[in-house]
Amino acid sequence: MAVGIIGYGAHIPRRRIKVEEIAKVWGADAPSYKRGLELREKSVPGLDEDTITLSVEAARNALLRAGIDAREIGCIYVGSESHPYAVKPSGATVAEAIGATPDCHCADFEFACKAGSEGMFVAHGLVKAGLVKYGMGIGADTSQGAPGDALEYSAAAGAAAFIMGSDEERLLATIDETHSFMTDTPDFWRREHQYYPMHGGRFTGEPAYFRTVTGAVKAILEKSNLQPADFKYAVFHQPNGKFPVRVGKMLGFQREQIDTGRLVPTLGNTYSGSSPLGLTAVLDVADPGDRVLMCSYGSGAGSDAFILTVKERIREARDRAPQTRWLLDENIRYVEYGEYAKLRRKIRLAE
């Protein structure tokens, strides 16, 4: 039985801030940040947007493409490191808003930036096991970096939702293989009650991101007996513009395979939404028969890798909801640092 994606949807807040605008405030050198991170601007959520609202909009877009009754969704998982509540599931509100309650299994996932792919992984597994007819996995974040920290230039907001199913006539892409690679690697963390995360600086590179992503991808290629050249597209977690290109090169992938799903230069790092949003941009343009590799990365540290094959129905389903590149390139408005600081609640107001 083939199992895979029967619906997918993206959502990105409308506001953007440019690297220059952040660098100006902290007396930093914008050109060197832009070169170093290969990043020009990032998305900024409004005061009324959070992981739940972005998830709902992405989920609604996924439902439009799937064309199913939301009540048939048997599980919903929202992966994020910015759930609005410490205690109260994001997924319950998302399920209620799209009309998937009450016969639905639901949990929120956390694993730094790979929480979204975890939801996809588990939803796919439950469909494959026959426990649910359809399952939804969502990656969403409204991430924060401490003011002036390198992370402030990249921490962004966005969401991607995927509905997994096994109806032959509904499949947009089959999931042919999965693999997870995970170790205890302290490269990035946030303790309870702390507002901003901490990171291990350069330690986040070689022993963390590169070791984990290459570990997952080498294993899934070996399991499936495929080579990098067998793929039309490859989507890697993208904390900045450089890492996905470099890890791709290490693994034998070419720039043309990576660029379609590499949204980070104008989106920023959407954390749990990062590689899932990259996959939505690939599905927006892929042809039936194209093979796609996606590999997430979450600090702490782990990667979930997926191999997909695009199906014929992608042609009719993709135009039923806004395409990711449109959300990213067309529907935008720039803000200055002052408005950004207000929107990200970096200004302390009178009680």
Place this chain on the structure above:
Amino acid sequence: MPPARSWRSYPQTYRLEAGRCTSCGAVYFPPRLICSQCKGREFETFSMKRTGKVLTHTVIRTPSAAFAGDAPFAVAIVEMDDGVRLTTQVVDADFEEIRIGLPVKLEFRRVYSEGDAGVINYGYKAVPVRS
């Protein structure tokens, strides 16, 4: 607003559930028990399409305490494609951009929250249709 009160309105605030009179077809949002057109008492529930257009609009600069942090903000009466009219904030738009007849769609947003510790109330707000 106590959590129980906003919870009771989830079908409308989350899913735009309206009632359609089964005898004369009149649509009500929020749903009613008795049809004001034909006095009918049977309704079918359906989720409205999320699109409509601005009928009239204004800018609120001195809001009630619950919305103090949002001011100034735009409010409009929107005529939904399913026929009903509702009042909602218009967001992600410059005030000059909002005009009578502007096509909008309702997105899921935070509407207000009870301080930093209370429940967060979600619902709909209008954004201009740009695609």
